[in-house]
Amino acid sequence: MAKSAWGPGSRSGQAARMTYAAPTYEFLEARARKRVPKFAFDFVQGGTGADYGLDVNRRGLDAVEIVPRYGDLRRADTSAEIFGRRYAAPIGIAPTGMDALIWPGASMALARAARSGNLPYITGTLANSTLEEVASVAAGNTWLQLYGFPRDGHKVTFDLIARAKAAGVTAIVATLDAPVRAKRPRDLHNRLVVPFRPTPRTVYEVATSPAWVGALLRHGSPKFANIERYVEGRPSLDQVAGFVQKELVGSFSWEEIARMRRAWDGALIVKGVLHPDDAEAAVQAGVDGILVSNHGGRQSEAAPSPADMLPLIRDRIDGRAHLLFDSGVRSGLDAVRALALGAEAVFCGRAFLYALAALGDSGGEHFAELIREEFAVAMAQSGAWNVTDIPNVTYRHRSPFGVSGV
Template identity: 55%
Template sequence: MTGDLRRSSPRAQAWGAGSGTSPEARLRQRLPTLDDIERRARRRIPRFAFDFLEGGTGDDLNTRRNRLALDAVELVPRYGKPGPVNTEVELFGVRCAAPIGISPVGVDGIIWPGATRMFASAAGKARIPYIAGTLATATIEDVAELAGPYAWFQLYGLPADDHAVTFDLIKRAGAAGVRVLAATLDAPVRSKRPRDLRNGLVVPFRPTPKTILDVALSPPWLLALATAGTPAFRNMERYVEKPATLANTAGFVQSQIKGTFSWDVIKRMRDAWSGALVVKGVMHPEDAEQALAAGVDGILVSNHGGRQFDAAPAAIDVLPAIAARVGTRATILFDSGIRSGLDVARAIALGASGTFAGRAFLLGLGGLGERGAGYVAGLLKEELETAMGQLGAPSLDALAQLTRRHRGAFDFT
């Protein structure tokens, strides 16, 4: 009887669990959570690269604070109106399969060679946004071709010559068909990341006997490197004195990228960019007001995943106040700490219209290679559907109406 129920259950079929023999079903049984994927990735990625992925800044206090704060958010289920759930959301005119996206990660190819192209391809297939970074390992033109309408582009500040490179990158993004531009605010200076310093992971990167041994002990990563080639800052190569070697490009990045923008430059971006404009890294309602005054369409609440300032609040703890201040004047987005579909549900319930994750998707690549990003997208969506079903919230709007308890919420009054 149990077997008959499993075969007849639409939910079981949706999970690929009908017979338990399909490759996807077996993979779900072996790697049902991101924690399982992380353990597998740790074995396949060189130590220096895994430290770069996992670490924050300083003593990693902010990364832990993000996790503890998300875990502390409680949502109260409602019953009596069972039915199917719908995770779709429209973000800046594009219909997405779920309020889940891939965050930008600088030098993502160190963690898994070929990561940028894999992310772009997975985003297009899964119908979720991917914010390709200034320091991605494929060009914005390549990303736009692979991700289609789900391609977004993140900018760091390059202030030399009155932001000449910054605005050329904006033109390139527009010509490539990118829909959304995300300007990063929360990296005004370089942070101190002790794990990277101990591993010698600095720009330009110089291999040591220890890092060479790390690579030799990570055959899957080494095979990916042989396939994808040495990671490089592909978006920067056209701005470097020829020949655009890895050393020359790394030197350009080290000297030119300053990481943030003034509000005046954000206003100039607004004038130069016809698509949707998002500012990434807002943590205070007054900064959200400044962003609105500059003409932005979206505000991405983020503490850079805990990688910039160890004393910063957990991003989820400032989200409700920013969402309340902004209201319907802009689209509120969230990242920093998302590791499950339940985390996505928490962020939506506290005021976000969409969420982004970087580490989660990189762990997918580390654990499963090229198919990993798509696997994580499916896992997060499935977990979100389960959370919504348990909560009695058939839509994202219903999630936002739930009663919740959030003891850590910041009071900016």
Template identity: 50%
Template sequence: MDARAPIEPDEARLAQRLPLLRRRFPTIEDLERRAARRIPRFAFEFLQGGAGDDGGPARNRSALRSIEIVPRYGREVRDVDTSVELFGHRYAAPIGISPIGMDGLMWPGATELFARAAQRMNIPYLVGTLATATIEDVTRRAPDVTWFQLYPLAADDHRVSFDLARRAQAAGARVLVATLDVPVRSKRPRDLRNGFVMPFRIGPRNAIDIAASPPWLGALVRRGKPAFANIVPYAGGRDPAAFVGAHVGGGFAWEVLARLREAWRGPMLVKGVLHPADAAQARSIGMDGVIVSNHGGRQFDAAPASIDVLPAIAAAVGDDMTVILDSGVTSGVDMMRALACGARSTFAGRAFMLALAAIGDDGARHMAASFIDEFTIALGQCGLRSAAEARQAPVRHATAWPRDTLGGDRP
């Protein structure tokens, strides 16, 4: 990014502000309404949109909200432990921040703000290849909680992919996550209508949207123009967005993932798994876990809700792998639902970005605090004392895919 104002927290002010934010924005819908008024329309629609007929995000949310958990009462639950251990580190709660592509166009400075919030709240931050700060900068800001999501850049036998993994290792990222579900580019009608493609150019219509969004414009002036910071060393002096447009895609074949697994020293997962056979294949090449995800409904509009295939995947790999849910999580109750259906932890992307868009720089801390507070309440309401016990909660999941309906085991 260009030279910009430093992002440093005022902890005393924030401690006073967080309770006010919880009262003003108690739900994700409150954040959505305010975000729509504060950031340009092209940015808001990119954040909220899905692929194809745009039904994926709504399907994720509907499927999660349909899950019922039967509470048990009459048990003392004063001391509730929300923490979860993942790959040798104990985090405050089973929630982490997922990457959002072009995050700096949703809210300038987003990558650094997410890193700062994650470190302070002790939750994982899965920073993406297309973040607007480098992996080196993120690990400096969040040395204890940084994970790295690697996108496939298939040209030249994934030369750039392997170098990004090398950089993440050297910087101290705790976990490497390879993204499976971007073999080709998806069609996102909202982005096409708004001219929101790579490399992004501001046309007259978008300029009007920006002028009508003073909070966003102010953040842009303070932070400078966002860029794909991790890609700059490979772009040869060209616009990194143009390099991304030409190189991202092609997918990760299992053979390439096996080579990455050999090169990476530490825990490694694959993200974008929706079939038990793919989870089993990941296990066979030594992966430590999978993230069950449909990319927030942004890749394939006919894909099932992530939560609906989670039980079959968790049953397929048992305790051999760490299974995490991503896509559609917007509340602490959703975290509870995911754990009751077989996940060890969860990630959320849109919710954290909506909070930044609605509130500004304090938004990510607000969202993390809200998730943890709501999860604590959910545990207490169910008579449970820990995140581990949440996995034993009695649950009815009517829309879950039975494992025997998911077809053969072709890798």
């Protein structure tokens, strides 16, 4: 076995215990479900509509088969250069708004995981900590996801960009795929709406989740930390949530992306692209990167898996922008699959949140290490010794849009 492979024996103390408790994403998800209030778990796990998108994403990745190669016993190097910076692996943390609902204090815990694992972390506009707080912990690893606040010529949006520049954030990720609020039936059923008013059921769920209550006491209630300063006075959570609901638009026009390009000289990425024509328009607007994503199945129930669309986008863009991937990534093998199809890096949303909910404040560090090790093993099984070899692995991809690979 290549030296980069893990064995519980290679780990000590807490790390070994975490490996036994949750050796994969699936174990983390199951353990998270037991430890947090159901309304919080549902908020993270749920998709839009009948959750069909979650299956679509899984099927899209499972349809990529990689033919193993042997005869070379070098150790795989998982490190990758992304927008001019070298990370431990081409695997990062996707932005998740209201992240503290499933694990209070989530944003700072993820910042620490990004720093110790040397992975990129796209902190969200709606994260629980400010981008300045995140960047102060994970300097160089912090990217900022942006939603738009169109009022007054995007005053708030461009203030967020200026703050990102001042804080040393290296990339802006403008989300395109939430132009309207998607219906999330589980949240409605759990009455997770603004203003949030506890019901006997939510009180019971909280009372029976002692680990989560402990985290709440340590870290405080969830908040929209980046946004508070734009709401007058000393606003309550309900008031900030009301502001967000009224002012935020989860998409941008191509003109707005072009304007952002003029204001920001770091890496500019658009997130949520599935159509090759939109990828083309993004390149014309001047982006450096395109994050091919269906928002983890949370926006459009009819959206295809990004794994199905990625080869079409790769062929259309033909190297004119860096392609990134998310939605459904659960393992290091999934990362190899997406890189074989043309992505340069993948991002995980739910996985890191489940890791915190399952294992506590240091769960993010555990998942960062777990997925990097899985990635090294999947590389070694595929005949890829460097990340740049992965596009040349032999794979077969049977997608509804055609067959590619061998």
